[in-house]
Amino acid sequence: MVFPLNSTGIVLRRCLAHTKLYVRYIDTSAFDDVKKTLPPPPQPKSKSSKPSYRFVDRTRVRVAGGMGGKGSLSMKPSRKRYKLRPDGGHGGNGGSVILVADPNEQSLRWSHPHLQAEKGSNGDSQDCHGRNGENLIVRVPCGVLVKRVLNHGEVWDEDREMVLNSRTDDSPLYESEDKVEVSREVQALLDAMIHTDDNDLEDADDEEEDWDSDDDNADIQKERDRIILADLDKPGAHVMVARGGRGGLGSSIYGGESGPMPDPREMIAKSKPQPGEVAFLELELKLIADIGLVGFPNAGKSSLLRAMSRATPEVAPYPFTTLHPILGSVDYRDGIRIRVADIPGLIDGASEGRGKGFDFLRHIERTKALLYIVDAAGVDFRDPVEDIRVLANEIASYGDGAMMDRRALIVANKIDLLTEESLPELKYAISQAAKDMGILTDHEIFAISAGVTGTGLSSLSKAMREIVAFVDEEKDLW
Numbered sequence: 001m002v003f004p005l006n007s008t009g010i011v012l013r014r015c016l017a018h019t020k021l022y023v024r025y026i027d028t029s030a031f032d033d034v035k036k037t038l039p040p041p042p043q044p045k046s047k048s049s050k051p052s053y054r055f056v057d058r059t060r061v062r063v064a065g066g067m068g069g070k071g072s073l074s075m076k077p078s079r080k081r082y083k084l085r086p087d088g089g090h091g092g093n094g095g096s097v098i099l100v101a102d103p104n105e106q107s108l109r110w111s112h113p114h115l116q117a118e119k120g121s122n123g124d125s126q127d128c129h130g131r132n133g134e135n136l137i138v139r140v141p142c143g144v145l146v147k148r149v150l151n152h153g154e155v156w157d158e159d160r161e162m163v164l165n166s167r168t169d170d171s172p173l174y175e176s177e178d179k180v181e182v183s184r185e186v187q188a189l190l191d192a193m194i195h196t197d198d199n200d201l202e203d204a205d206d207e208e209e210d211w212d213s214d215d216d217n218a219d220i221q222k223e224r225d226r227i228i229l230a231d232l233d234k235p236g237a238h239v240m241v242a243r244g245g246r247g248g249l250g251s252s253i254y255g256g257e258s259g260p261m262p263d264p265r266e267m268i269a270k271s272k273p274q275p276g277e278v279a280f281l282e283l284e285l286k287l288i289a290d291i292g293l294v295g296f297p298n299a300g301k302s303s304l305l306r307a308m309s310r311a312t313p314e315v316a317p318y319p320f321t322t323l324h325p326i327l328g329s330v331d332y333r334d335g336i337r338i339r340v341a342d343i344p345g346l347i348d349g350a351s352e353g354r355g356k357g358f359d360f361l362r363h364i365e366r367t368k369a370l371l372y373i374v375d376a377a378g379v380d381f382r383d384p385v386e387d388i389r390v391l392a393n394e395i396a397s398y399g400d401g402a403m404m405d406r407r408a409l410i411v412a413n414k415i416d417l418l419t420e421e422s423l424p425e426l427k428y429a430i431s432q433a434a435k436d437m438g439i440l441t442d443h444e445i446f447a448i449s450a451g452v453t454g455t456g457l458s459s460l461s462k463a464m465r466e467i468v469a470f471v472d473e474e475k476d477l478w
């Protein structure tokens, strides 16, 4: 307990003299001058709708399994005096690095670009085996494509479908063997994927074009040096990306007292632990959502997501307010939930990479349906009918054009700025443009006011639910 020293403090001291409490008196007035010189305490930051984390949807990382522990070479004098009994325990195995898809993770961001699993502990005398190193579990968002980048010493053996280390120098990674097998789990995945997913590799070729677009051949070569290890598209999906090294063997493997003495050189060689597998990974996040919002900047995509879900994307009257994709969930009373992806506004030429178009379109690649949204009032002097044409064109030109086969809803926003008489004509013109461009939609054009009156939102949310259910049913039939 601390009491400030003042007149009552002396009384208190007398009162408490016979208690067993330890009481300390501090003259707080002495600190007043010091207090004045201290900087003011930090003020709580004002509440902002901007997320506090940095969104990272593509990253490279080096992963390394833990080194195995050393085997013990201990020898214990036996009852027969002239003999020694080997009693060294084995070293523990190193931990492995495992990536797990976690729906609560949003961004591919770690504090360190090197992820290292724990080392196994060394074996000890009296047959004590070392503890295995802990596996390093790395949580990543759902929808992460894990690619292994073969480093300059590694090659991919097509026939045996494994990573070979062709280095013959004194690489610290693979001391004892010049050949390193990938872990069994990874191998099983590769068996399943390498043959069947040739298309994926081709797609990946297309996606990588914007990375270093100077030299196409170099890009293709680069893509060949990557192997898709896993697509962590479901919560809980996981892949082991770097196996821990095996622990060294202890001297106890050489049996009892009666056997011959082991060869010390052999014993030392066996006690050496294996290093953990080292891999360079490229991780790419493609959001998993049911519906993707497609529209020009300022069309009202974020306003729509705000109005329908609990997500709070920033809304402002200038283009490119949203700078990275945001996921929101629309919850229905019967427990159904639809995930909607708000991506930054697209511009003419987005499918060729203009305005970071590739980066944004990638996030709606895996959606079940698209929601085209246009500014019906043409606040930025845009024409909504022309906008639909341009948006459809961009979607059709992205990748292999497969996104155009996706079911779609078309929404005309900001109708609070229009007269009621002008609406039917506008809706008709938009639907004609959509038809011309081949947008797959069975629904009428939804006229809404997402940011002001909320008109039309209930029928739109109903249609969103219907379209997702329809796509799911279609998938089941196939």
Ligand SMILES: Nc1nc2c(ncn2[C@@H]2O[C@H](COP(=O)(O)OP(=O)(O)OP(=O)(O)O)[C@@H](O)[C@H]2O)c(=O)[nH]1
Pocket (backbone or CB within 6 Å): 295, 296, 297, 298, 299, 300, 301, 302, 303, 304, 314, 315, 316, 317, 318, 319, 320, 321, 322, 323, 343, 344, 345, 346, 413, 414, 415, 416, 417, 448, 449, 450, 451, 452, 453
């Ligand atoms: N009058 C009117 N204004 C709206 C409506 N919906 C959105 N707005 C306004 O339109 C502007 C842009 O809205 P956002 O939701 O940020 O648009 P966005 O499509 O997300 O824009 P980017 O993130 O830049 O791509 C904001 O000033 C909103 O207040 C609406 O229904 N009526």
Ligand SMILES: [Mg+2]
Pocket (backbone or CB within 6 Å): 301, 302, 303, 313, 314, 315, 321, 322, 344
């Ligand atoms: Mg926005």
